[in-house]
Amino acid sequence: MRNDTDTLTRRSQPTLKEVAERAGVSQMTVSRVLNSPDIVRQETRERVRAAITELNYRPNLVARSLAGGRSLFIGLTYNNPSSGYLGELLIGALKSCRSGGHHLVVEELSDGDVEEPERVAERLREGGLDGLLVAPPLSENAPLIEALRAAGIPCVLITPAETGTGARRVAIDEEAAAHAMTGQLLRLGHERIGFVSGPDTQLAPDIRMQGYERALREAGQPFRSELIVPGAFTYRSGMEATERLLALEEPPTAIFAANDDMAAGVIAAAHRAALRVPEDLSVAGFDDTEMARTIWPSLTTIRQPIADMAACAVDLLGEDGQERRAIVLDFELVERDSVAPPAS
Amino acid sequence: MRNDTDTLTRRSQPTLKEVAERAGVSQMTVSRVLNSPDIVRQETRERVRAAITELNYRPNLVARSLAGGRSLFIGLTYNNPSSGYLGELLIGALKSCRSGGHHLVVEELSDGDVEEPERVAERLREGGLDGLLVAPPLSENAPLIEALRAAGIPCVLITPAETGTGARRVAIDEEAAAHAMTGQLLRLGHERIGFVSGPDTQLAPDIRMQGYERALREAGQPFRSELIVPGAFTYRSGMEATERLLALEEPPTAIFAANDDMAAGVIAAAHRAALRVPEDLSVAGFDDTEMARTIWPSLTTIRQPIADMAACAVDLLGEDGQERRAIVLDFELVERDSVAPPAS
């Protein structure tokens, strides 16, 4: 029932030295072929490359880190993100860490931690972290970011808003994304589009609402405040907002919720009110969480390239700090089954 | 707007040597205090410990790996898990990797890959991986597991079922979990409990159903085949199954779905049928995905300690292979708002 496949001892991989011997050059030459091929003569390079292939050599990242003295321990801090979001973030960060020879350390912060920025910063500094990725909504917590900078920990924030802390950041243009989604709804012929906002303790809801409002303005639509209702980024609040919206004298033909959880709540409330989605009511969300694909009908929403964002954040941490202050990636409007033209 | 906090160069941490000098001993002694404290004389040990504290020394994991020659590159393969599941898996694996000085490499397999086990196994072997964690439902794919073993890659599967490949595995007892959930429903007074199964290409649905059936049997309930309906582990299939169940002459007062996505679909269908949950219909799920906490009412379900399972799997990979073949962790029955006693 068991064979030697069970045991886990690092199979001795070929080393630089062996490659060098086989190619008849020094270790350094092989190292150069790997790291800066240009400065090696063509012929030598090819000979080395051949040896590498024959031996199926692959560099030992551990040794490389130690010798190069540039192995970074990068922390990923988060407080309460959805686990789906976190998963994608981890995948992206892990990929980039691997290619850069860095190590990823997950650091979950409790709600209590968030209250004491200095203590947290100190703890992280003592943990020997060389840099930190900060996921939303933690990345909007200015006192914490300030404390981290005061403690001398380089940070890259994942956040749509310039928080004024001067820390580098990566994001998508959420205003533009909300604008695009609203534009899409308008183009389909919707004239009354409800908007469900989010908690005003976060920056994202407002940014998204600005995109919504700009699209309406550009389309020459009058501003109707009764179509904008507050939400809390929760499913339940999406349901409640929808009940209010549907009770209006002239209810909307489409509802754009500032996140997917609320959009799912909108659909649930619509169904309870015996409305069909999208025939009687179109629903759009924001984030493309797993729920967007799961529920029925599946949700038209805005997708952020979360894994890519994390990878960029890791790269940014590895840079000198002078080069780039912020990276803005492209979003994607994902059209699924919850949006259609209004019933005529 | 920028300060030196931005730049990311590894701050020079104190080394073993410095600790040794400060404590007036050799490096070796310090190393021993760290790795096998017992063989160092008490007094020496304390002196070394003091020096470590004063200098805030922390061992360099990279150097340790290189010198020890036991840094493992561990792959985590998956095909189509939910990203929430994957996120938790990654967190657990990452933690355990860090303490063991291992490196985690994520390896997503495409649907095409799954068709060609040998190619995948070869690719992974060439990738220089020392071991592999296989997440469900990939872990139920016997041909793939066989190919991996044939290629000499030690595997640990995360799967509830003994697949006959002889690979080591970690899991919870899903039969017992389903039994516990059904028992809870019975205890509340439900006599007609519907069960929504899953795709018969996977092993989990059947295992869960066995727990359900055993609980009924033990409670002396007659077996009613009309209460068991097939599902596909999707939200939509949960809705459809519910429509069938509610159309029965004597509809159930509770529905136990074999996963959370379907349970969410059950709730949606109940609401469309103007039933209240849990007053008119109790609903239970399995997995405790994010959706279970998100939807309204929140879902009573079975929680697997996914992060712990991943951590165990990593530890298992690091072991000799002789010691433990399988690890079974405890599940948790999470009571939320979707279950109540039946209306009398």
Added chain:
DNA sequence: GTGAAAGCGCTAACAG
């Protein structure tokens, strides 16, 4: 119990 020497696999710094 403790220490000295050697080396893990690689790259940095300097030569040639």
Added chain:
DNA sequence: CTGTTAGCGCTTTCAC
């Protein structure tokens, strides 16, 4: 363009 010499921070092996 290429090679030589050190040494990253730690553990291993073998002395004492």
